[in-house]
Amino acid sequence: MSKKNYPTILAYWLPVLWLVTGICHATDDNKINVTVGGYSFPPYVVVNSSGYTGVVPEMVEALNELESQYNFSFVPTSVSNRYEAFSRHRFDLLFFESPEWGWENTAKSVLPLNVEDGEVFIGLKPQAAAEGYFDNLQQKRLLLVRGYHYRIVGFETDEAKLKHDFLAALVPDTQAAIEGLLLERGDVSPVSQSFLNWYLGQNPQKAERIFISSRWDQQYQHAALIHPQSRIAKEQLQLLIGQLESEGTFADILNKYYLKQR
Structure with a gap:
């Protein structure tokens, strides 16, 4: 192939490459971002020099590996500020909460996790x-x-x-x-x-x-608290957690931190 044909070939293939790249980016951009709040509450959220570890960050990672429709991300808050942050929809949900811990007057959906502590x-x-x-x-x-x-x-x-x-x-x-x-x-x-x-x-x-x-x-029995305007519905979250349960991933995470489902 002569060098003089390169511009013609590039002119043909560059739009195709741009289209494919655009589709890939669109797929990533079209993921629904779901934010998960968390505060220092070991072993559920453990704050250390490397960042955040514990049950909740590992659940976020497991949910992202499970499916491609949603992108779950961890949003740190504090034990005292979590109520206002939740009310202002700074995050969509909280894992491992109890509705009795000051949430009585806050609008929310409650999804039992069947985890005792x-x-x-x-x-x-x-x-x-x-x-x-x-x-x-x-x-x-x-x-x-x-x-x-x-x-x-x-x-x-x-x-x-x-x-x-x-x-x-x-x-x-x-x-x-x-x-x-x-x-x-x-x-x-x-x-x-x-x-x-x-x-x-x-x-x-x-x-x-x-x-x-x-x-x-x-x-207490732990639950997930879901904001009324959450980007994931209670039923869909329940389905995803059910998949983690059926695959044994949820039990593996819990066992690592001396927890179990009832």
Whole structure:
């Protein structure tokens, strides 16, 4: 083929290449973006130096690998700002919430995830192992995560009220609560069973110092909360999660963080 024919060939093929490239970009652009909110709530969302890990980010990744109609992305928020952010539609949904955690007056759809968890009371050995130690917690120094809802304090989250009505100290997350207890900065802390199991699995040398009581602060069934203007309908989300369940992907993610479906 002579060089003089190159312009003619390029003139023919360049529009075709542009068309194919355009179709590929259009396919990507036509994906429906679905935003998933999350805040520091280990093991569901774990904040570390590399970003965000945990159950929710792994679910977002699994949903994106599952299908091509939607593009799921994680949007960080904070435990206290999540209500306003949800109301303003900063994200379409939240995984692993409870409708009882201050959402009663917020418009939403609720999709049960059939995942059980709860906060169990822990203390330090040997004193916490004494009979009746967890019976009267009014006289114990409580380590609570700022912004979390606990039954023991009537689901109150106002820091001033908590410090006035209880011997409470507020910490930024569940790991800080456990480590504050180990440093004897408190007597008792209600911590999620799943994170406690994960933490002790990562730090087995600390297990011998922690006494896990048989008393629960609360047990709950997790759900997804979906905004009324969400870009994915409740029924479609339920279908996708059902696919993750049938493929075993959902169970694999949960098992990694000591969780299971009922």
